[in-house]
Amino acid sequence: MKNIFSLILVGSMLMLTSCEMPTDLNDNPNAITLQDVDANLFLNGAQLANIMIQNSHLNRITGMFSGQLVGYTSLYSNIYGYSLSTVESNDEWNGCYTGVLTNVRYVRDVVPDDKLLVGIAKVLEAHAVGTLAILMGDVPYSEVVSEVEDPAFDTQGSVLTALTSLLDGAISDLESASTRSESYDLYYGGDKDKWIAAAYTLKARYALVQSDYASALTAANSGISSSDGDMNYIPRGDAAISEGDKNLFNAILSGSRTGDIGNNGSYLLELLNDTTATYRGNAKTNETARHNYYKIDETSGEGNLGVIERYEPMPMVTYFENQLIKAEAAARTGGDGLGYLNEYRAWLSSGGRLNATFNDSTILYGAYDNADFASGGMENADGLSAVDALLREIIEERYVSGFGTYMPFNDHRRLRGDGETNLIPPFPLNTTAASEHVERIPYAQDELTSNSMMDDDPGLYAETEVNK
């Protein structure tokens, strides 16, 4: 019997001594450590987050607030009626700070000498933060992605200034880098020249929203000079995959949100529809092709072959924006605005803003001449000054070309802030219950609830600093 006890005793001792807690047992078996991942692998995630900021929900919301889109049912019908809660900004806001900034700052930290990656990281940061700053006003910037638990909200102007100098830094980094094939750069595949041009166009955009037309023109002159250099979200079009890799608007209409949002009945389509009184066409302009290209069939994603065709690229920073910044800025600063506009119209005539399905024989964008904008001219029947008439045409072109970008929303707020309401497309309010157009997009509820530096959202109708 004693043997049994000895056996148990020895067995127990062995058991207990083998029960030590290994220190690495709590290391996560499911995820990769940061150190194991090459810096370029952080690029495409940050770029996808930025695509969401530029081309997704908030963009559609500003479209509804700019006469470009109509919300028919479900959530989008509420928002169309200006019922917009701070919740709707959460994803883009989080996408900016945690999706873009954390990752691009990490890239800058770990490979400070890889000037291509560093330059791209800076442009992405400037693009994402700048978009939110323009839409919302004051946003956190100087203290973000640091140990500060409640980053301060910096003024809109100071953020845009900081981003402009960040873009300058990016340009100098990129100039010292060399182009290489970089498959995780979804936008430009590692082409540094395209990144430099895009950085300049962003600088021009930020100058323009601050009504600094001279700087805008200077920057735009180095900006994206052809549509080949456009920064687009390009769905990669793999037919084997049913979900995700789509034009984002198409994705909305293909799922359970079918019928929720579209542009039938919008002011934009009326402008392009030759059967309405609002039609903007004239002897030198035929918008039929563009109308058909822009028209969205909200009843199904798959029925669309135009601007939201399943694999149709979505614009973020483009030649058309750059060229129309040049046109407006030049017209305002005594330069050849008309020349830039006509260059742009020539590009439109070549089918520039269309896809193959709609590139048909109806396209007509003839060159305007000065007489067209003289009082009583083709584009100035109501007797504005010639400059204003030209500007009005340029702004209207920006309004039409900018479909799918924030440009129409930003222009409208800038120009009414500057008292130039005669220059802006007179799209109506979406409901008779509203009395004024929206001035800004709300902050994210996620930030409001956890950052003590901002207690409440100023609301949809508070003008932001640059539009006051």
Next chain:
Amino acid sequence: MKMRYYFITAFAFASFVFPQSTVEGIVSDESGNPLVGANVTIDGTSFGVASGAGGNYMIKVPIGTMDGKTVTVTADYIGYTRASESVDIPVGGSVNQNFSLDVDAIGMKAVSVTALGFTANRDEQGSSSVSVAAADMTRSGESLIGNSLAAKASNVIVNAVAGDPGASTTIKIRGANTISGTFQPLIVVDGMPLNNSTIYGGGNNISGGNDAGTVQQSRLNDLNANDIESVEVLKGASAAALWGSRAANGVVMITTKDGQAGKMKMNYKRTMSFDEIHERIPMQTLWGQGQNGTYNNGKAESWGDYIPDRAGGADAVESTGAHFTSEDESFTQYALNTKNSKDTYVDSNWEQVFQTGKYVQDDFQITGGDAAKTFLFSYSSLRQSGIIRESSYDRDNFRLNTKFRLSDMISMSSKASYTFTNSNRIQQSSNVTGVMLGLLRNAPDFDITHYKGTYVDASGVEYDGRQRAYRKYMAQSTHPTYNNPLWTINDQKADTKVDRFIMTNEMTITPDQKTNLVIRAGIDAWGDNRAWFFPMGSSGSRSSGVFAEDALTNREVNYDFIVRRSLSLGSNISLNATAGYNWWDREYSRTSFNISSFLVNTDKQTANVNTSAEASTVENSKLFIRSGRTYGLLSLAAMDNIYVNLSAVNEDHSTISESYTYPAMDVAYQFSDMLKGTPLSFGKLRFAWGQVGVRPSAHRFETLAESGFSYSSYSDPLDVALFGGGYRVDDDKGNPDLKPELKTETEFGMDLRFFDDRFALGITSYQNEVKDMLINVSKSPSTGYDTQYMNAATMENKGLELDGSYLFMNDANKGLDMYFNWAQNKNKVTDLAGTEVIYLGTGSVNSVAIVGYPVGTLHGTGSKIYAKADADNPVDSDDGINVFTDDNSLVGKFALNANGFPQITSLKRVLGDPNPDWRGTLGLNARWKNFNMNVLFEHSQGGDFSPRTQWVLRRFGTTKETENALTLSQDMINFDGDTVLAGTFVRGSIHDFGGGEVLLDETWYRHGIGGGFGDNQAYNFAVKDATFSRIKELSLSYTFSSPVFRKTTNLSSVTLRWTGRNLWAKYKELVGIDPATNQAGVANGFGLDYFTNPSTKSYLFTVLVNY
């Protein structure tokens, strides 16, 4: 560490080699079954022994101590009345004395099972625990053991999350004790922790996680209720403290049956249950599909034409062109020109989806043995079909429990069970391929019968295997938008197969009469194989077909070494010392694949549907956790009326950075002696204090690189997997300093019995604070991280519990007793480290933790109301929730817009509290000759519930609440601000929000804030008082056991029983929904409903045959 070795080195073995006399015999119960473990002592001496296998005992008395004396020998077994006999001690040799003990008047409830799995006398415990008799559980007729605990004990709230067969069970003891950990108690079976996870990941996420996909199982329910001997619920921190960081939610101790020595016995039981839907949402039948009062077969809503105004007869359709032909070719649908038919299909559609569910459970048990060994073998077969057609749950349980007495000193037991379950589950909840969503949104004038067939387009091209649903009435698209419910139940599959093996082995060594050593080793292993199949043509993102499989495995190993020694410290004080070490290790893994975009329209579940690399994804997930606990327990009994337990556990855990100690103590004082001459026959005061914890989630120390993420703002995901993979810095920041959540509970109680123990009453009052609660603290996104998992939150609970019974009569022919329990728990979150809201579920009305409110609080946008203005809130400012005013008469009223309608808040606000104010049950058990009747009422007072299904359906216009129509007697303004003229016949009703009567018509329900989706809704109107009363169970049985019957049948008894479960319920405000169901499943969010599969009520018949 030293302590771990202490008990082993301190272990002294003594052997006595003196000549001796013996007193020996057998201790048995009234029917002759041996009682193992009964204490037999010689009064006034230290001689005593516990009875062993077969009830045998032998007390050895050294010669010369009391030779020839007459002594009193007492046998004592908890749960039984003690018995004493006079015995003459011989000089050498042995004397035989058998004992037959009667069951104690208060029955087996006097026995409690402690956290270490040992039995103890309840009257000597200072902490609160409550036992649930096995008979009470099996009588309820629940096929799942978890559900059979419902309404059996105070402050133990048990709900099946849905009525699906095999659905998971939530158990909540004394309210919420954590925010991010699980609310579920630790389940311990035969001394070993049981894995009771409910896992939703993998393929269940195809349709959205906990709150969509399918209802999943609780692993507790793999056990067979008929194998259970007893269940003890350790509610208090002190009672459960030895389980350390696993005990904050209480511990449920389950003991399975042992074999019985003696003649081999067999019994067979068959239970048949017939199940019906519990509550059904009332639907409208007057208004057709469409909008704005016009029929339109493409619209989601049924805000169309007035069906009685239709022409009647057959619909006018095209005779050629595009059309649909059903699979059996019995039905053809051409393009519709005019909707003439007045037919509606609400009931017939319903009946095609629902049926009378049923199950048949056969239980077979055989037990026997002798003094040296006993065994129990059981087999159970459950075959269940649910109330939703095609849902099923089959379970086979095998069990073999054996005990061997190897020598006087060593006995061994082994309890082994194997379970196989096989079920098909139906997609539900927030999920366009879910059954209730498709059924309840379906237009009343659309017949779902012909749901599958061929679409022929205008040019004659045929498309086979198309799904036809109400928004695509000719199946003219591969996207039906919402599934036809018949497609959901017939064509989609979600099979789950589980193999589970549980075994606990125990060796007890008794070197002397005062010492024993228990060694336990156990394993609990299961594998769960889930297959998910959505054929081509399913709704939403599944339209090109999805086939996925999950292989889940879990293995837990548990060892205990326990030494117990009893010491006598003088004549009036005895001490029991226990020391032990526990080692526990868990390994879990899930491997999943998912194939989408079928190339072939097939119902075969094979990876060959598309072998291209882009079509498939593989993911896996692993979990490793380990803990080591050293524990000690001192139990002191003094003067037969004071009992003190002191315990401490030191725990090393892989998920915490440093080891942690959990102390506990309890005191019981029996004051029965002072009560002589009063109606009180027993009185005990008790006090307990203890600390227990919740361990952190595993693998949260580091910030990692995250892959497999996607960015989606609104239904337009950008999945990094489709763009070359890639990584991001995890937006959840790591935390290397994690420690367990710590709950400190103080409890006072009193147990009283009156009138010779006929009336028993237990009262317990407790309060606890849980601090260092682990939450994902929401960081300001601008810090670059979304969340960090931190010890940050605190909350508190206060509660009062009453449990009692009254025995009206009890004799051979009749018995009547009443039992009841009542409990309340007040929970309040006191700190969330600056995080405003923690979401516990999903959805626009969510269950949240928010400072100053109970865990679970319902939260969402709602109507703005006027609030008092003060210095901090100047007049006219708007904080997004309230409109401030200095007009006192307005405070608390809706802040209406110019048209008299509420305005929605721009921020989410508190909408209600799903925690009940109190909950109670009252039962009555009557016995007359061979009849037995039992009835159990349950009442839950207060608390809120959000039936959001019905809120959304207002927008769809399919429910009865949208059916009303009237002819206006005066001009009325609707939500859009339009004036509807007097004399207009309009669908809607008149309501006054406080600013005069307004018209609630389609504009309010369909595109206003009075129904529908998203955050911009007046959800304060979607929260209802959840008060309910129900007859939880009603049963009637008759037992044949007369001598004549026994003789003629050769059976010892046959019992027939009829049971009704959830037969009747009354709700204060809720209509068409049982608040027991939960959209969030087994999760910490509750009070939510969103197209959740409904609950059931049942009628059961049982035959029990004892051989």
